[in-house]
Amino acid sequence: MTSFLRYEQQGHIVTLTMNEPQRRNPLTGNTAVADFLEAIDRIHRDASVRAVIITGAGTAFSSGGNIRDMERQASGQVPGMEIRQDYRLGIQRLPLALFNLEVPVIAAVNGAAMGAGLDLACMCDMRIASEQAQFAESFVKLGIIPGDGGAWLLPRVIGLARAAELTFTGQVIDARQALEWNLVSRVVPPDQLLPTANELAERIAANPPHAVRLAKRLLREALHTRLDTLLELSAGFQALSHQTSDHREAVSAFLDKRKPEFTGS
Incomplete structure (x- = not known):
């Protein structure tokens, strides 16, 4: 199986690219979590790494959860305790691992960041968006809740009232509104996204x-x-x-x- 995550290092900067563009880079139903955990462990052990960029291949940053997994969970044939354990041993390990990563992490949001994809961006320390980026805390549209820590992450980024609005409506906001709401720190043309993220990473890496x-x-x-x-x-x-x-x-x-x-x- 092809690795979900592409790990590239240039100097002191590591770029992690979610590399399943044909499925819009989902975070479940594949090796995404395991690949992220392996990459984070590798970064922990490499003192040369001073900054990390997370981005997505193709037109999406991440579509979040795999709808085929949800179909199985909605079938009524999977015990609730098994689903609970799947979350605890799966997607919920990702926010804990990124929270404890001491190297600063920049999300370079190239396209749609939906559900767990938005929450992944919020797990990062900084977020830069392409003009083509879109964001949604879309769980409610599927009759579920943020199972990956989004209810803790999102209010700390944009405040409780706006987090509640996104969570309760499931609405999609564009990059400009994300900037107004402080979800991202800047919005740039698509071809400037990675150069801008790299420039910020270089300024971080230049410090002790x-x-x-x-x-x-x-x-x-x-x-x-x-x-x-x-x-x-x-x-x-x-x-x-x-x-x-x-x-x-x-x-x-x-x-x-x-x-x-x-x-x-």
């Missing part, structure tokens, strides 16, 4: 990687942590940061009025 990883961890922890707890964690992370070679290089370069050279140490 330990500082970037620790800063991302603080942002993630801040989503569900008290201020005093986060401050204590920040103090520990800062103590580690002050002892890195990259911090010494940054200070020295600033004083010498030269461009720093960061090694990740």
Whole structure:
């Protein structure tokens, strides 16, 4: 079977391309979750990686769940506890893995991001959209709910009221409305999507990687942590940061009025 996910690395940047365009890059009914988990584990073990881009091949970013899987689940012949376990051991592993990935992740949304496809984009730290992108939290249209963590992810990106509107209506919004709602940080012509994502990834990768990883961890922890707890964690992370070679290089370069050279140490 052909791998769902194409893994490419150039310098410090890894691009993960969902590569089942004929089916609009679904996240179930194939090896999508397993491929993502394998890629994330590979990135964890590769200290040279400083930024990640996720995008889709073809005209869609991701259509979300496979409708053929839903047909089987709707048949009444699959026990509810089996379906529950399928979610827990399948798609629900993806938001946890991406949440715990310390390398910043950019979603380059090239086309339709529907249901779990939208939620996958929300699992990333940043989202850039092609002018051709569309977004929908479309589960309700199929009589189901966001089973992949979308009810936690989407409100944290666009706020509760707008997340509720998308979730309860299942409506499709275009890239411009996504920009107005802060679902994406910028909208670009289709041919500029990957160059723009790469330019942003390069600017991230130019910084001391330990500082970037620790800063991302603080942002993630801040989503569900008290201020005093986060401050204590920040103090520990800062103590580690002050002892890195990259911090010494940054200070020295600033004083010498030269461009720093960061090694990740």
